Amino acid sequence: MSVNPKDFRRADVRRRTFFLGAVLIFSAFLWTPALFAAESKTTVSATNGKVELRATAGIEQVKSFTLDSPKRLVVDLYGVRPGSHKDQISLDAGFKLLRVGKFEKNRTRFVFDVDGEAFPHYELKESADAVVVAWGKALEQPAPAQTVPPQPASKSASHATITAVDFSREENGSNFFIGAEGTAVVRQPVTEGNSIQLIFGNTALSKPVHRVYDTFDFPTSILSVTPYQIDVEEGPETHFVIILKSDFQWQLRKHAKGFVMFVKDGGAVQ
Secondary structure (H helix, E strand, O other), X not given: OOOOHHHHHHHHHXXXXXXXXXXXXXXXXXXXXXXXXXXXXXXXXXXXXXXEEEEOOOOOEEEEEEEOOOOEEEEEEEOOEOOOOOOEEEOOOOEEEEEEEXXXXXXXXXXXXXXXXXXXXXXXXXXXXXXXXXXXXHHHOOOOOOOOOOOOOOHHHOOEEEEEEEEEEEOOEEEEEEEEEOOOEEOOOEEEOOEEEEEEEOEEEOHHHOOOEXXXXXXXXXXXXXXXXXXXXXXXXXXXXXXXXXXXXXEEEEEOOEEEEEEEOOOOOO
8 A cells, every 4th residue: 555745744734733723822821811911010109108009900909918027018919010110119107118029929019118116007998900008197188178069878888897806715725806896797818827817898997906916925826916997999898917826727706796716726626
């Protein structure tokens, strides 16, 4: 049986064409996220106790939390690349420096270094294309005059309020009590090692509770608790950043007057 050499050449061309097409299709899928992410870049404006982080083509997601040793506020913008601004920007009156990280894991990280031993009172507001962090005197500036008469608040505008926190011990673990008035919406917690962030939607944080709590002199599995409030489109949202003394198991339980986070000493929660 004889085989025409031209048939071999035609088959080889078809195989090469198919292989090249597969490579091009795979490359398109591989590079598409990076191309989309590159479309949105950050701009930074820092003036008198206020930092505006804006994105040229919108922000996919915002995550914020605080860290200790040293104390700092972290704001992650997802789907956004760093723009042509400085990597470090000097701040004052509570935060001393803003540091900008590289684009990693589809996010750009902004770190606000605290000036001193305690976090300043600050507010963080989000929108579709911006995050604004304000603190110190920027929070004391009067609001601009209303040009449109305010609309009466509806029942849906009501929200819960965090009114108290407390620590206690029981036989096999520690309790962290969060007092709440109204109906707080419990969001999915964010965990990273021994750091846990509890998030309560539709919930404001009362001023007496807005401070850092450390437990060095108290026999508890919790090292520190930092509550803060941000404002999102749905209303106020309260976050608790909780640092445990080790990677203990924990559980959030409903309480008649709020919530209790139970941390079991060195074992799993039953």
